[in-house]
Amino acid sequence: MAYGALSLNYTAAIPLPLHNTGIRSYTTVSGFFAQDNLTATGIPAVSFAATPSPRKIHEFYVYNQIPPYFGLLDDSSDRWSKFFAHIHSLNKGADSYTSYKVFFLGRHGQGFHNVAEAKYGTPAWDEYWSKLNGDGDLVWGPDAELTDLGKSQATSAHEAWKNELAAGIPLPGKFYVSPLTRALQTLEITINGHWKGAVGGAPTLASRLRFTR
Template identity: 50%
Template structure:
């Protein structure tokens, strides 16, 4: 499931965590309202510090449930009924896209050579990984495997997400499609493509997205929508500046602020398909322990949001 690169990409050092908290406090000081997030323990094994993320296999562990799906759903419903007007609880299924051609190249050249040289190019004559690379056949197979396991878990009482969000990078959108295509009617669900849940941006050409026109031609007929203000060109990618973990977590936090605002009284269970860096940033923003997720992997998180 995991390789060494997946583990490295999930790590957050104390300086990065402290910088995020400082930036977040400064941002919140300028707002009249914001959501504070907290992970509810005892629901999923991944939030338990005793769970070894390097050996844990969510596909063999009923996605990591500590009790039963029935108890988790009942607890989610109970907490939302008793939480008060400023408190909302949600379960997020944070999915990582299946293997893309950039992941294949990253493994081929190793972490140091990839970050220092190859990631800045668009290919090596054999593999094309930028911009906006496609899924490999393994990546497609990983999404298909998730589709099969979701059917098993749904039969056992797992709650089906009623709202879906995706990164604007094609590998995430294609993973969402392959995971859910015959389980939900995407044209009715209308997944929302959001910029702020994209991968760490800058320098690595694989993290530059396609134009809105190209994405719209491919995905709008399937029911995907773009968030308001979505630009034609990728205005966030920079050739010479790589986003820090703390700044990535800050923008991911902004997405969770919007998601809680938009779904305050509905959609208790939400699916988000993104990237390893985005999941790392999401876990930091939500107050979850760091946890490595391999390509095509997924982690569920039970979250309390309190409006301050």
């Protein structure tokens, strides 16, 4: 799978303070998903430095497929009902400053800018080519669209959701998406036909939802 591929790269239950005190603490709750352990079944081993860079984390997930059951370790037929029942139990027992949320995070499919970066190499891309809209062969700016491969990767995410919806996973209550074309195209393909039953309304555009190096 090429650099910039779609990847459902992390799912976690995260306790969040309910009150806007100006101080927020975010932590993940381990033990539910294979993404907690990068050598777990379905996710090939990878070596990170003590403090992995966003690029290394991105490259790992880009080059690997969406894990079975989105990485949920429980593979039973009622896995999602049990998982969300546990999240409900955590919230019921939490203090008034803590809330447990479940996030499904996905990166956009391959865009033409990803093809260009692979063509010229990251140093040259960062230094020169990323500042242009194209090279006479490829057009990647000012707002790169998905390649055919990128659309195929988004379709894979669509099928993954189709399978897990049949297994009882609820649609997310909220959708947040970058306003960049490649992200919008990925979301549209991913949730096409699954939208009915979503309780959060139209997706919220969030301009700061971007991968940073």
